[in-house]
Amino acid sequence: PPLLIGLTGGIGSGKSTVARIFQILGIPTYFADDRAKWLMANEPDLIQGIQSTFGEEAYLEDGSVNRVFLAKEVFSDPEKVKKINALVHPAVSKDFASWASKQKSPYVLKEAALIFETGSFKDLDYVINVSSPLKVRVARVLMRDTHRSEEQVNQIIDQQIPDETKNEMADFIIKNVDNKLLIPQVLKIHELLKSNF
Numbered sequence: 001p002p003l004l005i006g007l008t009g010g011i012g013s014g015k016s017t018v019a020r021i022f023q024i025l026g027i028p029t030y031f032a033d034d035r036a037k038w039l040m041a042n043e044p045d046l047i048q049g050i051q052s053t054f055g056e057e058a059y060l061e062d063g064s065v066n067r068v069f070l071a072k073e074v075f076s077d078p079e080k081v082k083k084i085n086a087l088v089h090p091a092v093s094k095d096f097a098s099w100a101s102k103q104k105s106p107y108v109l110k111e112a113a114l115i116f117e118t119g120s121f122k123d124l125d126y127v128i129n130v131s132s133p134l135k136v137r138v139a140r141v142l143m144r145d146t147h148r149s150e151e152q153v154n155q156i157i158d159q160q161i162p163d164e165t166k167n168e169m170a171d172f173i174i175k176n177v178d179n180k181l182l183i184p185q186v187l188k189i190h191e192l193l194k195s196n197f
């Protein structure tokens with residue numbers, strides 16, 4: 001079976017950008033945040049769990065997730081955030097494990113903003129942290145997401161484990177700073193992982 005590799009990093013660190021480089025090298029990559037959204041709308045057990053916890057209002061007439069309602073529910077209620085995470089994270093873990101077991105590759109990647117925060121690193125063989133200075137991250141996100149204010153970006157950053165701590169917890173660090181090239185750093189890790197250590 002493939003090695004299971006986590007690819008994480010704070011908001012704006014560049015983890016999606018790094019994931020795309022691994023994809024070009026042919027490495028199967030699971031985008032956990034996108035997949036979580038898909039599962040919330042399509043996985044019957046998860047839908048049932050969300051409906052029984054948050055009520056029928058959690059879904060719209062057409063069966064899609066009522067994001068406005070759920071956002072209001074969890075906004076400033078840490079207990080409700082915990083509840084939704086306790087439903088979604090196990091569903092993603094299960095889906096990832098099933099997906100990974102079907103891949104033919106020396107290793108696969110799970111790209112996710114929260115790997116240390118959710119404890120999902122325990123099910124992975126190694127974790128790569130994409131690390132960038134705070135100022136650079138805020139500037140990148142403000143450029144990319146025109147709907148987000150600097151205050152909102154800082155609020156998200158405050159909810160995530162600090163980058164320095166993630167670097168200590170990670171097995172590999174990719175520094176995504178303007179003066180460092182990404183591709184050579186990715187290739188170095190790829191060479192190590194593709195031989196399965």
Ligand code: ATP
Nearest residue numbers: 009010011012013014015016017018113140144176
């Ligand atoms: P999020 O947690 O919000 O999903 P992310 O960690 O996946 O963020 P990316 O989307 O990969 O981050 O990068 C954030 C933005 O910064 C993107 O617009 C991306 O194109 C840009 N970016 C990332 N790395 C670089 C770089 N080395 N040089 C220039 N632009 C970059």
